[in-house]
Amino acid sequence: MKLWITRPLPDTVIEAARAVCDIEVRQETLPLSGDELRRALTEFDVVLPTLGDAFSADVFRDVPHSRCKLLANFGVGYNHIDVAAAQACGVAVSNTPGAVTEATADIGMMLILMSARRAAEGERMVRAGAWPGWHPTQMLGLHVTGKRVGIAGMGRIGQAIARRCHFGFGMDVAYVSRSEKVLNFPARRMPTLKELAASVDVLVVAVPGGTETRHLIDAEVLAAMQSHAHLVNIARGDVVDEVALIAALEARRIGGAGLDVYENEPVVPEALRALDNVTLLPHLGTAALEVREAMGMMAVENVAAFLQGNPLPNAV
Template sequence: MTKVLITRPLPEAVTSRLGGVDLTVRSETLPLTATELRAALSEYDAVLPTLGDAFSAEVFADVPAPRCRILANFGVGYNHIDATAAKAAGVTVTNTPGAVTDATADIAMTLMLMSARRAGEGERFVRSGTWPGWHPTQMLGLHLTGKTVGIVGMGRIGQAIARRCHYGFGMDVAYFSRSEKTLAYPAQQYSDLKQMAGQVDVLVAAVPGSAQTYHLIDGPVLDAMRPNGHLINISRGDVVEEAALIAALQDRRIGGAGLDVYEFEPKVPAALRALDNVVLLPHLGTSALEVRIEMGLMAVDNIQAFLAGKAPPNVV
């Protein structure tokens, strides 16, 4: 019988769809270990992995003739899988685009509002029991309505963020992208990231993680930002040079930041955690039950199509 491995617990609505196979659902919530990665390739016909399951070139090199023929990734980002090495080994890689778009855009807006209006800091203030009550100059933040947002990467998620900013908050939209986009609202394209960073009130990272986007937002980009500018990252942690961001926040060279991802996730530096001018979320981008079910069902559809001899809907 066909053997399928799901590497993390998923909602029952997802696992129940994989009938007629010998299904293993790993109970551990942490990524696959080095031994488990190699066993996944050698002992299963299909694997449904997710963030952190590092199917690297070295793993494929250690399993030169894998039994596994498809890695149906749970998530749109797949930089934890070496897609080139997978292809060379005859392993198909798929992902779950579309399902994550709106949920991730919503988290971007959450971070924008929390950072600009100092909501995390304010919530801690109330919980401390030391809040003296309202007064006119207390915890003044940045009013988002009518400001300018700059989006780094204008794919599905970037465009969903831009729509929310433009139609919901009357914000002007700028974006840094390799190609000009046809959009239903006014938006200015920039080919120079530092130039755009200096022209916007909020800079949002919405690019895939890759070698090309590693530290795309570095010290010089942060230095170009306005003193009251806010940086939001909902993409991948290493898109932002974390040490440079910490320095900019410590020196109050930018207004603040909102992060859902981290360069060395799940490790978050003590220096970052100690700062009041940054909002820190535990990678909540797609953390809604209906979204996780939709993602899981897309991954299952990819597996079932492949096992039936058809082209999976979402090959990367």
């Protein structure tokens, strides 16, 4: 049985995979090309892909008799895989939920603070040698303690961010979700996303990616936000209408934004990069060694279960 790992992974993960089956590790860090996507399905029994490896319906259509029978995705998000098309070709899909929750929530909290307190703007000022020294009205930002945070998507990561906001910063929590959540802290479920956006000081996007959530944060939602409010996105880039966000930031219709993901990664529009009221991170959500190791080990556990004929621990 042959496993293809499509990106370099931590050594501990590679060794664990090697103990399970015959492996080939691709050394490129960019997503699979079209030819490589088709090679994945024709030359390997199992593939361990990740973000950007676009297993679309067209790819599966070109390989109707796939040798590959499992895409053991490295990551909780799998909107780069057309799951319905995969399953129609007899290809199972798994992911790595849980392993990413706390690390991604940490980045969400960091972006809330960086955006609200203008940290990136201040850091650029210091590096440029343009800091004139402290004075009482310099770079006044939003004090988040005691403010109201809105969570769009109250799953594992949304709840982890909300806990940090409530217990760490005394923030009032509101949210929108497909169902009412049983939580160990007070939180109010709002009827609509626009009502949530209009009522909070910080709006955090924590929904899954995919066609159902594409441009969920659009011009109407941004227009509903208060002029001092900040938007934070740690979900998927295309959940936010990037053109509408740039327009809102340029017109100073919202207080600012903190982004870890982008609509056309790794391309970040020049218009966005030129703004001083947005904090931009290079998709750092899970960028800690122990987290990437945990994600990899979870993916390998899915591979091992598949090879042994057992149910997948994390089937999509």
